[in-house]
Amino acid sequence: MPMILEVKNLITKFYTLDGVVNAVNGVSFDLEEGELLAIVGESGSGKSVTMMSLLGLIPSPPGKVESGEALFSGLDGQQDLLKLSPQELRNVRGGQIGFVFQDPISTLNPIMTIGEQISETLTRHKGMTREEARGQALQLLAQVGIPDPELRYKSYPFQFSGGMRQRVVIAIAIACTPQMIIADEQTTALDVTVQAQIVELFKRLRELLNVAVIWITHDLGVVAGIADRVLVMYGGRPAEIALVDDLYERPQHPYTVGLLGALPRLDAEESKRLVSIKGTPPDSLIPLQHCPFAWRCQFAFERCWEEIPPLIAVGDQHQTACFYDMEKGEARDG
């Protein structure tokens, strides 16, 4: 499969009053056409900032993308997103790359009709007239499962339920049939049954549109049934990347193990309580000089405190940023 996105060594910092926040400290990954990659991590792990950085959406100042490459193979051939002009980037955003953000009540403009908010993407990228955009928007509303689109087109966000609003946000993201969608914590604010409906909707749309998806979440459970691969992030760096089944069966990073332990399992015995990961995330004001997880890692040894572990291949499409081999119970070679 050809790659649609290749990110290499991305570094993003925020220059705030309190000091320099090292939000993303060298992230590399790639995405195949039509693939669904889940990026998992706790808040502050840099997963959202990574994606925002790629598309010039971090507030600047204080944010600044320091270095890196993001090769996107869209309609205009391969181009480095980080080198595009603001105007070129705007042509990509919303057109070839769609966005779904969390908390649909605040992501939609409260005083603009749902219809207008969908149509304006279409008139912007597809050069449609208002009338054409309206027709297309009505179809999109139906496509994401909103009943009575004619009526709903004229409604305002506050007249919708949370799940309905999320469907509208998805309709906006897919409006211009993008090659790639970035979904940021899109199910976090919803209750469990609605979450499941949104995941179902996404599965259906993916098959229909054959679009690549990056699904950012802090909840491994949500993406288990839908992701192809999972990238686990910690402290602004990739901790582990693997095919989804491989990751669940054979986690190779102590943080991933912790995450899986913290996941409520339906098949677990009742006596087994939820395991939480001890300690707090690293202070991103301090520049990274060793493994970011070392503070909280029960396996940490000298080397973990001396250098930053790079991604090491540990299997087919499986890499981990850890010097310790948990299966063998000893430090890795090299």
Next chain:
Amino acid sequence: MQRYFLSKLGQSILLLFGVLLLVFVMVRVTGDPASLMMSRQASPEDIAAFRERMGFNDPVLVQFSRLISRAIVGDFGASLHFTTPAMPLVVQRLPATLELALAGLLMAVIVGIPLGLVGGFNPGSLIDSVGRFLALLVQSIPNFWLALLLILYFAVQLGWFPSFGRDEWKSVVMPAFVLGLPVMGQIVRLTRSAVLEIRGEDFIRTAHAKGLEPKTIYTKHVLRNVAIPLVSVIGVQFGYMLGGSIYIETIFSWPGMGQLLEQAIGWRDFPLVQALAVFTSLVVLGLNLLTDMAYAVIDPRIRYGR
């Protein structure tokens, strides 16, 4: 929408009742309204006769219901100074005060909103810093003092504008400027902070993520949302100007309600003061209703009853 408007109307009527009660109580709070209204040289007999004539000897409830029943038909008694009905005296002063307040507001809006927008879109820039400081400064200058300085310089020394009266178009310039200046400061500050706040909202990020042009985002998404608090503050400030015009009208001898209030207090003409208080409240309440309607036009959340 209708229910919203009706409830606002009901509240206003309730408030008007509250104003009448307040005025009624305040005039009697010193214990003897008659001696409050009579000159200090008045003889005890005169005061007793006045008390009887004004009905201050009747039971309080009778006095209050008389006030209410007369107020409903617009009768607020006779001015002690002019010995003619008080309300018509007040109403004929309205145009002058409205002219002054509107001119001041116009200046405040025309200068204040653009300055606030520039600041909000370029926070930290030189023009923003200067604008913020000026806004704070003009809010800190006592306007009755500034009025004196302006008269001294522009009227007495330069002779550009008349120092008092309402005889030519130039007359309104200085009083309106002084009256509008603190309002302008308020509008600059509010517009700036509203723009900053809206720009930080998630839906603006969504608009950027849609690839919309910055121009579209500013006009369609930011400005329309900024208009909501702006409308409300302009309504409130207009009401403030009607009350605050007392200094300006006094200093510039502007024949409006504020000047009449200052004079009526000097004459101890409390029936006239009472009529002024009630009528100004009525005008302010009317303005509030207009503001609420403007609100509903801009904000669908109110239009659809949320």
Next chain:
Amino acid sequence: MADNAITPADSLLDVKQSFSDRLAYLGRFLWRDKGGVLGMILFLAVVGAAVFAPVIAPYDPLAQNLRDNKMPPAWQEEGNWEHPFGTDNLGRDSFSRIIYGARVSLTVGFFGVLIAGSLGLVIGAIAGYAGGRVDAAIMSVINLILSLPYLLFVVFIAAILGRSLLNVILIFGITDAPVFARVTRGEVLRMRESGYVESAISAGARWPRIIFGHIMPNLIGPLITLATFEMSAMIFYEAGLGFLGLSVPPTTPSWGNMLAAGRKYLTSSPWIAAFPGLAIMFTSLGMNLLGDWLRDVLDPRLRRSRK
């Protein structure tokens, strides 16, 4: 902003910080905001003038000296440094009167805010905590009062009650209480919704602990900020009342009274009215700058909008 990492907020009111940490933080924050520094200096200058008035003022503010009346300030012709700001129509030293005038302004501002704040705190807390009908009733009364033409009623009431310091303080203290009540109520409501007061109750905390340990620390920031702005407004309005001859008795040296007296000699001796006006302006400016700064420091929610 997407991730929490962007704003590692160390709030001033974070209970975990030690006192010296907080002080150091306050200092750093103050220094960043030059307006705040200016505001602080102006405010302290006014407070200093009020407290040490007898030491600073070269003359008795009431001492008349008709021989030297209407002397211009020192830097003008015919002026001299014995009366730096000149003298008024009765030959009283303007500088001394300005210094003593700070006492009236600050007294009105301080006690006015104290009364308004206490009343408002109680009313607002009752409304916010009781909720439901009580809240709705209190809030509708408050909103009604706040929609009245404020200045007009202050003037009206002052005209009836007559000129005295106590009356002025009471007028501002009572008429300004709704503003404090509204803010208190909003904060209490927000705290209730956040649920941690509930969790404190369910954890067995006693009432005093809940009020002073949980509710007050969160209220204090917004209320101090508001108090600064309201005090500035009261000083402003007191001078306005004085200008109309409705504040403290005419013999008391207050900025408003001095302005009113100076107005009569505006064209011949403009300095008589100029200095009290400047005093009001700098005091008000100082307190507004201070208030802006306090709002930024004490309200972490607003800090994100700053660069």
